[in-house]
Amino acid sequence: MPTDDTAPAAKPGDRGTARPIVHYGEPVLHRACKPVESFDTALADLVEDMFASMYAANGVGLAANQIGVDARVFVLDCEDADGERTVAAVVNPVLVLPPPPRELMVGDEGCLSVPGPFTDTPRSATAVVEGFDPAGNPVRIEGTGTLARCLQHETDHLDGTVYVDRLPAKTRKRMLAEAGLR
Numbered sequence: 178m179p180t181d182d183t184a185p186a187a188k189p190g191d192r193g194t195a196r197p198i199v200h201y202g203e204p205v206l207h208r209a210c211k212p213v214e215s216f217d218t219a220l221a222d223l224v225e226d227m228f229a230s231m232y233a234a235n236g237v238g239l240a241a242n243q244i245g246v247d248a249r250v251f252v253l254d255c256e257d258a259d260g261e262r263t264v265a266a267v268v269n270p271v272l273v274l275p276p277p278p279r280e281l282m283v284g285d286e287g288c289l290s291v292p293g294p295f296t297d298t299p300r301s302a303t304a305v306v307e308g309f310d311p312a313g314n315p316v317r318i319e320g321t322g323t324l325a326r327c328l329q330h331e332t333d334h335l336d337g338t339v340y341v342d343r344l345p346a347k348t349r350k351r352m353l354a355e356a357g358l359r
């Protein structure tokens with residue numbers, strides 16, 4: 178039997194449908210998401226739609242509540258400080274930061290739910306997320322650089338915090354006005 182080795186491997190999101198991204202101010206972005214209890218086909222389909230939505234919006238990370246779904250899941254596709262790429266979906270993630278005093282990095286951060294502006298946002302220079310893949314296997318991602326920032330930004334979303342909530346009120350107001358949201 179010949180094997181069909183010319184068929185391209187399916188990429189994350191290929192089976193999914195890009196859904197609209199919800200913006201700052203929608204209640205689903207401002208409360209903690211429910212933990213996932215079933216690692217079923219509905220979850221696999223959700224993850225595919227999340228990858229499709231993230232890529233369609235040219236994002237590097239997306240949390241489920243950004244497409245209006247109350248579930249503790251995020252996807253990401255970004256590089257660490259050494260340029261090494263990570264593509265992952267994490268279910269029921271738990272963020273683990275190094276103990277204080279922590280090395281901080283200040284760098285540009287933006288969000289698909291606050292479209293347009295980016296601004297300097299301090300974050301821990303390293304971060305770890307522990308959780309499960311969509312099949313229910315344990316996963317652990319250690320990040321530096323953009324990956325560390327993304328791990329913190331996406332777990333924040335699932336806790337109901339948008340990155341602008343971490344900025345001074347004056348800066349937040351300006352960012353939301355720039356995004357046409359307030």
Ligand SMILES: [Zn+2]
Pocket residue numbers: 287288289290330334340
């Ligand atoms: Zn975001």
